[in-house]
Amino acid sequence: MTRSxxxxxxxxxxxxxxxCVFAPPAGVISADxxxxxxxxxRAVATCGQGNVRExxxxxxxxx
Numbered sequence: 001m002t003r004s005x006x007x008x009x010x011x012x013x014x015x016x017x018x019x020c021v022f023a024p025p026a027g028v029i030s031a032d033x034x035x036x037x038x039x040x041x042r043a044v045a046t047c048g049q050g051n052v053r054e055x056x057x058x059x060x061x062x063x
Contacts, residue, residue, distance in 0.1 A: 032057050 035057040043052045043060035053061045 047062035
């Protein structure tokens, strides 16, 4: 192998091994899922079972 090929392979390996992983904080996921669960209960109580179109953490829509 030539020097440039060896350097390219080394550079590629270093780039692949140093990949950055992003994950939201654990508290954010829990807070959103709790809010969605509460909003789901409100949606079913308001729209009726089977008549809920969409639910998110802040609102819901009926069919």
